[in-house]
């Protein structure tokens with residue numbers, strides 16, 4: 613149930629709720645800023661079983677916006693080490709590093725300046741790449757089709773960044789293959805119309821995702837945790853379905869991934885996706901039934917009852933919750949009144965709950 617511990621390899625989650633990744637668009641020169649230090653330290657003290665940092669990118673041209681985090685060299689490493697060490701002085705919470713490449717969703721405005729909008733020349737646009745030269749949407753530029761040389765460079769960048777995240781002290785590595793970013797662009801027939809080894813059939817569209825996954829498995833320590841955010845449903849005619857996702861997750865399991873978390877929509881700005889309570893749990897239950905891999909559910913999961921229902925019915929092993937940790941930071945403390953141990957409520961706060 614919600615307050616049961618969960619051990620994966622050598623990492624123990626004190627309970628079944630993790631803080632999901634949330635981009636802050638607040639990096640300074642692509643490095644964690646004072647905002648990140650403050651924001652992440654706060655999130656580390658809210659009782660969750662793990663904290664996954666926002667999407668971080670393996671190179672400058674992989675970013676979504678100018679204000680995203682990049683981990684690509686020893687200068688960046690120093691900042692990430694500092695932030696991990698700072699949090700670990702306050703909290704024993706396991707920390708996750710989410711690695712992503714924006715592909716054609718890159719070179720965008722930060723959302724509160726212009727939502728879902730590409731940079732123009734005067735804003736300092738950069739070249740974006742994708743499996744095929746297909747626009748994201750009407751007002752988006754045509755991305756450059758990736759050639760094999762550039763694909764190999766991207767694979768190396770992922771490995772380099774993942775190695776640095778390990779050196780920074782992260783416990784969990786999550787490979788982002790969803791939300792319309794580069795690896796999702798390769799997986800989805802909506803955005804991938806290649807006819808080489810990276811496009812065409814389902815297995816070819818999955819090739820790059822699985823090659824990067826295998827590369828990460830080789831360098832990520834076995835005693836830590838390795839997972840992926842996958843797309844279970846494009847919510848579009850001719851898009852990815854749960855059966856495609858099952859193929860991908862089976863392969864990830866064979867490679868040695870510890871967990872997946874399914875997402876939906878995102879390959880174009882508007883799809884038939886309907887957001888309602890626990891809307892992605894249905895994908896988790898299929899993955900759990902058919903593949904022997906840990907699954908966490910995410911997406912509008914809000915109550916103790918919902919979480920207990922998900923865990924006790926084995927729809928998923930744990931859940932991620934994002935927005936509530938911002939708009940009602942102590943929600944988990946409130947429902948965990950009798951579970952001070954599993955929440956690791958700091959003793960300074962014991963009398964307050």
Ligand SMILES: Cc1cc2nc3c(=O)[nH]c(=O)nc-3n(C[C@H](O)[C@H](O)[C@H](O)COP(=O)(O)O)c2cc1C
Nearest residue numbers: 632633634635666667910911912913932933934935
């Ligand atoms: C501000 C914000 C930033 C987000 N950034 C990321 C991100 O970096 N990586 C990711 O996979 N999901 C990201 N998400 C999606 C969340 O992790 C989560 O899946 C989504 O908000 C649904 O969960 P919730 O209903 O509990 O908020 C973001 C969501 C929000 C609200």
